[in-house]
Amino acid sequence: MTTAPVNIEELRALIARALEIEPEEVTDEAHFTDELDIDSLLMLEISTRVENTFGVPENTVVVSGARTLAELHAVVVSKLVSETSTQPVIRPRPLRDPAARLFLFHHAGGSHLLYRGWAELFPQDWELCLVEAPGRGRLQSLPLIDNCDRLVDYFHTAIAPLLDRPFGFFGHSMGALIAYQLTRRLHHGGDPLPDWLGVSAYGAPRGEAGADDRPHLMSDDDLRGWLRNVGGCQPQLLDDDAIWHKFAPVFRGDFKLLDTWAPPRAPEPLPVPLSVFGGRRDKLTGEDSLLSWEAFTTHFRRLELYEGDHFYLTSHRRHLAAAITAAMRSSAA
Structure with missing residues (x-):
């Protein structure tokens, strides 16, 4: 990977060539979709050109969600900081001595970008830690992990040095399973436990999935049709063949993790306060399934439902x- 400085003018010229326009038309703050009609x-073409020119990981531009030249420049520069390129924990607002840490785990087929912009919504003395699975986003150069226990092992190693103060876990969809299993791992290992566990849009562990649920x-x-029907993916990823084929292996790997995970038999309830969240119109997870989490904790807090589908949290x-x-504050009191 190159370590040469990334000149914003080089990026401006690259985008202009792709659009067949003059570089001065690509201003720093011009919105890609609205003003430049990208x-x-x-x-996808611009992403490929950026990858080849600057040596950043595959699909960087598409996954980053950059909306302007200035945002794209910041993304490319961050990709070239080698010491952070393979770290699964992204801290948007690093603090020297945070009062608490909140670890956020993303959904199947997703990345830490699900939680982009969340840091500003939490107390200023909290440090948010966005946990990213290999094979996507900043970790695209790493192989996917399609086994739940191995992914929990991977995350356990990554976050262990950060469990030196009060902390909580929140996971959405697949991330809820990972957060639960990681809490179990900490409990069985005698490690510090989260003050609070939040699970979102994922039902409590049950028997193994049937053949029709894999x-x-x-x-x-069929996978694209199923995702479209249940609202398990953003439509733009399903509607464009080129983009879908970039993301399909990630979805398939994550679903293999979910489909092959064997729930524990009669698990001991966790001694951790647990809250559940979901969307009222979620086709993947119903209210009864969400409420069944009550049996998996000694301190069930409540179920909170919001208007929306599987991705209700974005609204x-x-x-x-x-x-x-x-x-979290109530649990730590």
Whole structure:
């Protein structure tokens, strides 16, 4: 990977060539989709050019969600900082001595970008830690981990040095399973436990999935159709063949992790306060399934439902952040 400085003018010229316009038309703050009319295929082409020119990981631009030249420049510069390129914990607002840490775990097929912008919604003396699985985002150069226990091992090693003060876990969808299993791992190992555990849009552990409930075994067309039907993926990833084929292996690997995980038999309830969150119109996880988490903790807090589907949280960030803050503070009191 190159370590040469990234000149914003080089990026401006690269984008201009892809759009066949003059460089001065690509201003620093011009919005890619609204003002420069860059669609998903053009963004994929620009991403490839950026990767080849600057030596950043594959699909950097598409995954980053950069909306302007200035944002893209910041993303590329961050990619070239080698000491952070393989770290699974992203701290948007690093603090020297945080009062608490909140670890956020993303959904299947997703990345830490699910929680982009969340740090500003929490207390200023809290440090948010966005935990990213290998094979996506900043960790695209690493192989996917499609086994739950191995991914928990990987995260356990990564976060162990950060458990030196009060902390909490929050996981959405697949991230809820990872947060739960990681809490069990800490409990069984005699390690510090989170003050609070939050699970979102994922039902409590149950028996193994049947043959019809294993998305990782579906054909490509069936998997796309299933994701579209249940609202388990952003439509733009499903509607564009080129983008879908970039992300399909990540979805399939994550679903293999979920489909092959064997729930514990009669697990001991965790001695950790647990709150549950979900969307009222979630086709993947119903209210009864969410409420069944009560049996997995000695301190069940409550179920909070919001208007929306499986990704309800993108429309309720501020309210959800307030609920998480209140739950953590109450649990630590």
